[in-house]
Amino acid sequence: MTACAQLGIRWTARIAGVLLVGLVFLFVVGEGPPHPFKQPPSVQIEFLSMLAMMIGFLLGWRWELAGGLTTLAGFCAFAATELACNGKLPGGALPLFVVPALLYVLSYGLSLWTLKAGG
Numbered sequence: 001m002t003a004c005a006q007l008g009i010r011w012t013a014r015i016a017g018v019l020l021v022g023l024v025f026l027f028v029v030g031e032g033p034p035h036p037f038k039q040p041p042s043v044q045i046e047f048l049s050m051l052a053m054m055i056g057f058l059l060g061w062r063w064e065l066a067g068g069l070t071t072l073a074g075f076c077a078f079a080a081t082e083l084a085c086n087g088k089l090p091g092g093a094l095p096l097f098v099v100p101a102l103l104y105v106l107s108y109g110l111s112l113w114t115l116k117a118g119g
Contacts, residue, residue: 006110010064013103017057017071020097024054042085049078053097060104064111068104071097 036047052074060067075097082090089095 003114006107006114009103009110010107013100013107014061017060017100020100021054021057023093042081045081046078049074049081057100064104064108068101071101
């Protein structure tokens with residue numbers, strides 16, 4: 001795989017992350033921001049998990065591995081909370097949040113592989 005493919009994966013992750021952050025922003029603007037401290041503990045954990053995913057998308061622009069792992073950790077926390085409280089995994093668009101995270105991690109791995117192959 002070439003450096004060009006790695007660059008394409010990186011930018012795909014970045015664009016997908018920005019689109020998902022925009023989707024969350026639209027929901028917050030459309031519904032109005034909820035007061036996090038008036039929510040049940042499970043919803044507070046899901047808010048923090050969502051925040052971790054958003055931070056991960058932003059971190060991925062500079063530090064791909066940190067961004068990808070932060071987003072994956074946030075998603076896993078959200079999914080675990082959803083499973084524990086509702087007995088099911090998150091649905092809708094939420095599983096799409098894993099895609100940029102995996103692409104960030106893949107891009108990081110390919111950059112290491114390209115460095116080893118070149119040096």
